[in-house]
Amino acid sequence: MSNLSDEDFELLESYCNESISDEDLEKLEQKLLEDPEFRKEARSFLSMDSFMQMDQEMPIPMDLIEKVKVEKPSQKSLFWPMAIAASISFVAGILVLYAINANKGPQVTSIDPIENESEIKASGFAVIDKVVNVEWADKDKTYVNGQAIGQETLKLKSGIVHLEFFCGASVIIEGPAEFDINSSWQGFCHKGKLRANVPPAAHGFRIDTPKNKIIDLGTEFGINVGEEEESVVVFDGEIELHSKGKDMKLLTAGKGIKTIGTSQENLKAIDAESFIKTEGLNDLHKASVQNKYLKWKNMSKKWAQDPRLIAYYNFEHENSPFVHNNGTNSKNNLTGKIIRAERVDGRWNNIEDGGAMEFKKPGSRVRVNLPGEFQYFTFAAWVRIDSLDRDWNALFMGDSYQIGEPHWQIHKSGKLVLCVRKYDRPKDYHVLYWSPKIWDPSQTGQWMHLASVYDPVKKEMKHFKNGELVYRAEIEDFFNPGKLRIGPAEIGNWGQPTRTDPVFALRNINGRIDEILIMDAALTNEEIKEIYEVGKP
């Protein structure tokens, strides 16, 4: 028990308030000099005065990084002492941060870990508008709806791809086919069947084949390239046909030419119906999406019963301000509350039930509470980013970010980042696991599947994009928090206004989240792949 008298208190108090009178100051010094017990109490009292500066309850380490970054923009070289000094200048000063960057060891990251990219350019010559029932020849080279592609070769075993070239020309390719995109004005058809529709703005669009060169003069035409023979037919308008060793020919609507070896003959009749049209493709596409949706829905029911689930929100449309936990194993009520976030179409465009949440408005979020203690974390979600507006763009964030709680988010550099808090203050270690870049503005509006697996047992942390492992790191014992927790948390945002401070960080992700799985398990690479394959639109 304290032995301080009221007078002693007053002396120390006024000293701390810097309001002590000269007379009292003298008294204080005298007492300190003479009385060892009082000196001891004085040290305790002054220590308390210094401890109180330390944030007691709501540490916001991520914010600290941001602040450090703002204050120390150019000190990349002097790394360690600077990092300490920088963190200390925020009083709490108790924070030593680590980051593990892709393929490198752990790094201190109080200083911006991200290389400066002056301008990120969207790259590509064309966009894949639709992929319908495609089987790709090479499993490692597959493409999805909405994807921008540059100089690349599409190899289809079967199925149909609709390409929109940036010049305005649109090309429907039917497999089996092999097609190079060479520029936004030019392609090469090695084999297969295609129909090109070229608006006036794209006059001069050109497709080459092994035997011919077709330059469009504003039209719609078809090409069929086989092993031995090629045919070129014009449905509308006019093209220039340049064939090897032959004079250039002008071909008009209703005309066609077949090339076999080096000889050519005019086609007597052209079969426009054998080349698929945009309208027909739309119907096929719709049917194929519907089909995939139903397959996914079946699997979704299976996942919902997985005993390893912590929670599962698939955001299927319902008319209420709540999101239903689809998981069936929890005894707790894990219903989420929608705040400002909007129900929008998900990755199954046009399918009535297929909903997602949009977190465009600042402050928008879905609040959940997931009690319990866990051994592992797997987070998996379909995400559509419109732009990365914030320094940190939230996917799933534990509210208070205490020991063992996760923060899953995307940094403005386009890297996926997971961190799990290791210590409580004052030892505030935590580690940030940075994936390589998984997003750039060329992917605006495209759905992608992101997953992160945190396995303290195998000491392994992994990030996945579209079912593929993109990053793996060892969880060092030093950073291993042991038991994992979530508690109150948010999807799509972070930053509860704290008790006395109404200012909150903006972390809402400018985009949509469609389906998020949170599991107390370290899903295998194959399981992640399956979730992606079944769920991809």
Add this chain to the structure above:
Amino acid sequence: MEYLDKRQETFIELYSKHEPQILAFLRSLLPTNHDAEEVLQEVSVIIWKKFDRFDVSTDFMRWVYVIARLEALKYRRKHARSRLVFDDKVYALMADEGMEESELRSAELKALQTCMKTLPENQRSLIDTIYQQKTKAVDLAEKMKTTVSSLYMKLTRTRKALYKCIKQRIEKEA
């Protein structure tokens, strides 16, 4: 950026574990929290620079206290005009004795964290505003439409309560 080696890791671990104690030690030697922080910043850089020469099998805190004490002395000399600076004899006694109290400091810090939770909301938020958000008492008084002295009275009451709570807890555990 460079890789962290084992030594850096050790340093981080030791440093972050003991930082509150170092700060508290400096606080007992210097007139204000602000001064203590300034010196802590110096100290952290120095101990990192000298960490190569530190034998990890020996007492880290003792080593740090010696450095901290020296830096605090330098700082005192620079700011000797502040009337709140203790005289040299008091300074030496506080430093000598303070160096022996590392464990007591960590017990106090732990107790404080518990005690903070027992405070009524308005007192907690006052601590938060003054200590963590660093709002000047004058500004806060103006905002709250009260006087500085009545604000200090509230602060005093709060600190007193906290202090008693800390001492009580430590006694209980001891």
